Amino acid sequence: MTAEDSGRVDEAELIRRSERDPSAAGRSGLGVWLEGANDARPMRGYDILDPGTYRYLGTRTVWLRDPFPFGRGGEPIARKGAACSTALMSSVIVDRPGGSEAERSARVGG
Template identity: 55%
Template sequence: MTACRPPASTRTASSRSVPRRNPLDPGDDDLTPQQYDAKLRELPTDPRKLLAKVTADRHWIEGAREEGVPHEITPADIRAYTVIMLYLSRYGTMPPRLEAAMFRALALIPGVRMEQGVADPAGRVGLGIWFEGGHDFAYRRYEILDPKTYRYLGTRMVWLRDEYLGDGPEPAFRKGSVGGTALLASAIVDRPGERG
């Protein structure tokens, strides 16, 4: 799955293009699958302790070090939401108690919202979870969960206003544009490279 990240610069119809300091994007794949698994196994199953662990983890505070892309320190609430959604999106199977703790932890984060009836690009309708506030993005990004099993289905981005990239005269995304991803399958396999 490819993360949709904010552009290096952005502007509104009435402003000049200015560089944007990008927030943490843990979807940068800066850890190996084994390192992600080790981090997952260290997480507590108590929702409050889970939030404390995620918000205090130096890896998620400092973010991936990409050449030429400055990162700001992401506020703890946004960081906790982003990291928990990263874990939920990456793992087809997770210890049930830990998965339950993640959902309970999400409910404790101020600004987390839920909408029913949000569709992924494959047309599956689920619960759309999103974070209200924080950075001034031109779009709302929903993380979509199956309404019965709570398995991760994908994402949906809905542009709330025109978004201009660089100095072009036309918006790259018009208000009302929609994009997203769909996780169609995941499996546990015996060896790297095997398909389930």
């Protein structure tokens, strides 16, 4: 029995990738996103990964068309091609929730 026979869709068919997508910090990486068969969203949200280690670098959202509030006329919320990005600048592993004061300071750069 194949995945198609059971009504399931192979996950690999839904995961897409692109190369050299920038995070908000300007680091290039692999952009990966989940794409549905009938995906009607006006934007695509990428997770940006380091191409060598697959470490999470941040996110990037790109608008694929002009989205209008509630699907009606007026001014669009964003313009086709507009992008919004985030970047993960640092992360730490702690041995308990919240960690120590030094660990919390390190996370916020202080």
